[in-house]
Amino acid sequence: MRILVIGATGTIGRAVVAALGAGHEVVPVSRRSTSITLDMADPSSIAAMYKQVGLVDAVVSAAGEARFGPLAQLSDEDFRFSIASKLLGQVNLVRFGFEHVRDGGSITVTSGILARSPMIGSAAISLVNAALEGFVRAAALEAPQRIRVNAVSPPWVSETLEKLGMDPTPGLPAANVARAYLESIMGTQTGVVIEPRRGPNGSP
Numbered sequence: 001m002r003i004l005v006i007g008a009t010g011t012i013g014r015a016v017v018a019a020l021g022a023g024h025e026v027v028p029v030s031r032r033s034t035s036i037t038l039d040m041a042d043p044s045s046i047a048a049m050y051k052q053v054g055l056v057d058a059v060v061s062a063a064g065e066a067r068f069g070p071l072a073q074l075s076d077e078d079f080r081f082s083i084a085s086k087l088l089g090q091v092n093l094v095r096f097g098f099e100h101v102r103d104g105g106s107i108t109v110t111s112g113i114l115a116r117s118p119m120i121g122s123a124a125i126s127l128v129n130a131a132l133e134g135f136v137r138a139a140a141l142e143a144p145q146r147i148r149v150n151a152v153s154p155p156w157v158s159e160t161l162e163k164l165g166m167d168p169t170p171g172l173p174a175a176n177v178a179r180a181y182l183e184s185i186m187g188t189q190t191g192v193v194i195e196p197r198r199g200p201n202g203s204p
Helices: 011-023 043-053 076-097 123-142 158-163 174-186
Strands: 002-006 025-030 056-061 101-110 148-152
Touching: 002 011, 011 025, 011 158, 011 174, 025 043, 043 076, 056 076, 056 174, 076 101, 076 123, 101 174, 123 148, 148 174
Parallel strands: 002 025, 002 056, 056 101, 101 148
Antiparallel strands: none
């Protein structure tokens, strides 16, 4: 399969690329570090990327930014930034992607645990994650050419917690999170939110 991975140089994106292995043609895209680059908040950048990439069998998005901070301190600009990048950016990856994904292919976007388990400071992130999940369920009903649309909702990722100087133990390793994206790419489900899980008895 020819698979477009957006956010390919990030923690989850790298794990998805590694999980796909040598059996697929992976087209990596990032904001700065790949030959094909993308500004998620710019619809014209998304359109230009798809034109450059051409037809693919699957699209994976592990990209998009949203602001974290106390609700009383979040500004209109913080919300606009979060919506433009992580929400509308991924919405447009789906909308524009329909013309560039082969029949029976798939598009997988990324929401996150804060959609269903918010915390203090997560208002903007929780907003875009929950909205994206609603969009995926609806978009799947209208997707043309048997294209499947799903979201992966990762928990806290161990490597991310470690980078933040926090205990990585409660998190899930990125390699495990990547399995959920493969499930979306290789499976038959559509319009679902896939939550990566630990193995039996809490094993990775």
